[in-house]
Amino acid sequence: MNTLKIILLLSALSGLLMVAGYFIARGTGVIIALIISVLMNFGSYWFSDSIVLKMYDAHPVTRQEAPTLYNAVESLAAKAKIPIPKVYIIPSQTPNAFATGRNEDHAAVAVTTGILKTLNQDELEGVIAHELSHIKHKDILISTMAATMASAVVMLSRWAMFFGSDDRGTIGVIAMAIVAPIAATIIQMAISRSREYEADAGSAQVSGKPLALASALSKLSTAARQKPINTNPSTAHMFIVNPLSGSAVMNLFSTHPPIEKRIERLQKMKGGEF
Numbered sequence: 001m002n003t004l005k006i007i008l009l010l011s012a013l014s015g016l017l018m019v020a021g022y023f024i025a026r027g028t029g030v031i032i033a034l035i036i037s038v039l040m041n042f043g044s045y046w047f048s049d050s051i052v053l054k055m056y057d058a059h060p061v062t063r064q065e066a067p068t069l070y071n072a073v074e075s076l077a078a079k080a081k082i083p084i085p086k087v088y089i090i091p092s093q094t095p096n097a098f099a100t101g102r103n104e105d106h107a108a109v110a111v112t113t114g115i116l117k118t119l120n121q122d123e124l125e126g127v128i129a130h131e132l133s134h135i136k137h138k139d140i141l142i143s144t145m146a147a148t149m150a151s152a153v154v155m156l157s158r159w160a161m162f163f164g165s166d167d168r169g170t171i172g173v174i175a176m177a178i179v180a181p182i183a184a185t186i187i188q189m190a191i192s193r194s195r196e197y198e199a200d201a202g203s204a205q206v207s208g209k210p211l212a213l214a215s216a217l218s219k220l221s222t223a224a225r226q227k228p229i230n231t232n233p234s235t236a237h238m239f240i241v242n243p244l245s246g247s248a249v250m251n252l253f254s255t256h257p258p259i260e261k262r263i264e265r266l267q268k269m270k271g272g273e274f
Helices: 002-055 067-080 113-118 121-136 139-163 170-207 210-226 233-238 248-252 259-268
Strands: 086-090 097-103 106-112
Touching (some): 002 097, 067 170, 097 139, 106 113, 113 121, 113 210, 121 139, 121 210, 210 259
Parallel strands (some): 086 106
């Protein structure tokens, strides 16, 4: 059911992309929109991991440099039955983590120095298992596709304001330029939120400690509000908790489900009720 939902949401994004292209140049615009989408997804698929790791000044670590972290990743990767991803540490005191990479064989898990100081061993393993679940279920690819397609919709919508033909109707062009980016953002958020729930459940299955992840999420959420990490909004969806402290408006368009609901679901998983 969740897979069908993702397919429908990605299809909706594709539809918005083609509508935006149509308002620029009818059939030709649709073709251009599709080409742009393919190119953006291709570039993101191959290079997004190196780009985002450099963005946060993450550096790779070995077992000798960070034995507790590395051993946890290695052990949990074996339980999840995936190759051991590369391990990175981000020099930030704000506790958070994310996974990146195009597939299981080219993946990385990055954690901040703050998370190593904030969480106990069980909580850290819960977080790592969450990120490994993202890798196993190809969530990185899905979120990358959603993000790039949403960006393409926004870009083409702006172009339509300036290059849209008169026969489309000025009101229609303006309406599309306003509505399409909002719709694309909402769809992207829906995809991201659904994958977070799935990764939480995956973490509970791999680590066997859903309450440890629930405790970790509570700590990370509090820390994110107190001292938000300096982050690019376009990568906020990658982190285990939303790194952007925000107002009610920001929460409305949050890439993550409410922490309270995630914790509630994890608490219900105690005792193997997955």
